[in-house]
Amino acid sequence: xxxxxxxxxxxxxxxxxxxxxxxxxxxxxxxxxxxxxxxxxxxxxxxxxxxxxxxxxxxxxxxxxxxxxxxxxxxxxxxxxxxxxxxxxxxxxxxxxxxxxxxxxxxxxxxxxxxxxxxxxxxxxxxxxxxxxxxxxxxxxxxxxxxxxxxxxxxxxxxxxxxxxxxxxxxxxxxxxxxxxxxxxxxxxxxxxxxxxxxxxxxxxxxxxx
Numbered sequence: 001x002x003x004x005x006x007x008x009x010x011x012x013x014x015x016x017x018x019x020x021x022x023x024x025x026x027x028x029x030x031x032x033x034x035x036x037x038x039x040x041x042x043x044x045x046x047x048x049x050x051x052x053x054x055x056x057x058x059x060x061x062x063x064x065x066x067x068x069x070x071x072x073x074x075x076x077x078x079x080x081x082x083x084x085x086x087x088x089x090x091x092x093x094x095x096x097x098x099x100x101x102x103x104x105x106x107x108x109x110x111x112x113x114x115x116x117x118x119x120x121x122x123x124x125x126x127x128x129x130x131x132x133x134x135x136x137x138x139x140x141x142x143x144x145x146x147x148x149x150x151x152x153x154x155x156x157x158x159x160x161x162x163x164x165x166x167x168x169x170x171x172x173x174x175x176x177x178x179x180x181x182x183x184x185x186x187x188x189x190x191x192x193x194x195x196x197x198x199x200x201x202x203x204x205x206x207x208x209x210x
Contacts, residue, residue, distance in 0.1 A: 003061045007049035015041050015049075016110060021189045027196060028112030029189040034104060043108050043167060044093040050110075050147045050163050054154060066090060073125045073148040077132040079141040079171035089145060096167055099176050104168075109183050111164040111192060113200070116209070117152070119160050123207045124148050128162040131199045136166060140180055143171040 016030040032046055048067050056068035067090060076089045084092055100107065113128050128146050136142040144166040151158035168184070170177040182188060204210060 003056065003058050004048070004067075006052065006055045007045060008055075009049075009053065012046070012049045014039075015046055019189065024193060026114045027193045028110070028114070029192060030110040030112070031106060032108040032110065034100065034107060041107060042093075042097045043165070044090070044097050046108060046110070047089060047093045047145055047165055050145075050165060053149055071147050072121045072150045072153065074145065075125055075129045075132075076143075076145045077129060077137050078143045079137050081173045082143070082171050083173065084143075092143065096169070096176060099169075104179070106168040106179055106184055108168050109166045109188070109192075111166065111196065112161055113164070113196060114159050114161045117159060119207075119209065121148050121150055121160070123209075124160060124162050127200065127203055127207060128164060130203065131196060132164055135195060135199065136164070140182065141170045141172060142180055142183075143167050 016032055018030045019028060020031070021029075032041055032043065034041055050071065051067055051074060052070045054070045056070055060068035062068075074089075076087065076092065078084055078092070084095075113124075115124055125146060125148050128148075132144045132146050136144050144164050147163045147165070148160070149163070150160050152160070166183065167176075168179045170180055182191065185191070
């Protein structure tokens with residue numbers, strides 16, 4: 001199978017409306033809407049871009065069509081009781097995009113949690129993945145994917161961080177439902193930041209971090 005076009009970090013930024021309330025040092029909040037700068041957005045492209053922060057080699061593409069992964073770690077967290085294999089993220093995102101409605105004004109939100117340099121990738125995934133499970137999947141019935149990036153691996157001085165791509169529609173056993181009101185509220189950025197910071201402050205000490 002031929003490789004899909006690589007989506008660079010700059011092209012990812014063009015897909016998103018970042019930080020409606022202004023940038024924060026340790027937390028980012030971005031919205032993926034159906035259209036941005038004249039282009040039609042798809043969550044499958046957004047997810048693949050976050051899974052591929054560096055360009056995969058052509059040889060990494062296999063005949064099965066699964067996306068090569070160049071990020072450090074990743075984890076899909078589905079809402080409870082949905083009959084979807086959480087490891088088949090290509091199927092999840094393509095299936096979600098197939099159900100986009102003409103009047104749908106939000107496809108997904110991207111939460112970014114920036115960590116200090118001494119955090120280990122596995123600990124970042126455990127902490128942020130725990131937040132995704134408790135606060136997004138169990139409390140809100142939202143399906144999400146957490147992706148860990150370690151910029152230092154590419155000689156960058158940027159801090160380790162995790163992106164959580166949160167699909168905007170409530171996920172039930174019967175399929176995709178309404179957009180979750182917390183994601184489309186005017187206070188969404190501040191609410192999710194406060195929630196994440198409270199969760200991080202509770203659990204980070206158990207990882208030997210402040």
